Amino acid sequence: MEHEALFDLANPELWVLIGLALFIGLLVVLKVLPGALFGALDAHAAKIKAELDEAQQLREEAQALLADVKAQREEAERQAAGMLEAAKADAxxxxxxxxxxxxxxxxxxxxxxxxxxxxxxxxxxADVKSAAVDLAAQAAEQILVARLATGASDGLVDAAIAQVGAKLQ
Structure with missing residues (x-):
C-alpha cells in the first residue's frame, strides 16, 4: 500500500523524486556534476598531495637539522673533552x-x-772566648794585685817589665 501511494501522480514526494532525478540527469548530461565533482576531488587531492610534499620537505629539513645539531653536539663534546684534558694538564x-x-x-x-x-x-x-779572656785578665789582675800587696816581687814580672822598658827605648 505504501508503494502504491508513492507512484500516485498526486503524491508530491513522487514529483520531488522525479525533479531530483531530472536535475541529476541534467547535471550528468551537461558534465557539470562529474566535472565539478571530479574537479573538486582533484583539487582536494592536489591540496593533500601538496601538504604531503610540504610535510616530506619539512621532515627532510628536520632530519638535516637534527644531523647538523648532532654533529655540532659531538664537536662540542670533543672540544669540551679537549678543554678538560688541557685543564688537567695545566693543573x-x-x-x-x-x-x-x-x-x-x-x-x-x-x-x-x-x-x-x-x-x-x-x-x-767568640762570646765564650771573650768572656774567658776577660775572666783570665781579671784573675791575672787579682793575682798581681795580691802579689803586689804582699810586697814580694816576682822575677818573671820584673824581667817582663825590664823587657818592655828596653823595647820602648
Missing part, C-alpha cells in the same frame, strides 16, 4: 711547578737557618 703542570717552588723555598730556608745557626755558634764561641 698538573701548575701543581708540579708549585711543588718545585715549595721545595726550593724549603731548601733556601733550611740553608738560611743553618747559616744563622753557624753564625750563632760562631758568635757564642
Amino acid at each position: 698538573a703542570l701548575i701543581a708540579s711547578e708549585a711543588k718545585a717552588r715549595l721545595d726550593e723555598q724549603i731548601t733556601r730556608r733550611a740553608e738560611m737557618a743553618e747559616r744563622k745557626i753557624a753564625q750563632a755558634e760562631a758568635q757564642a764561641a
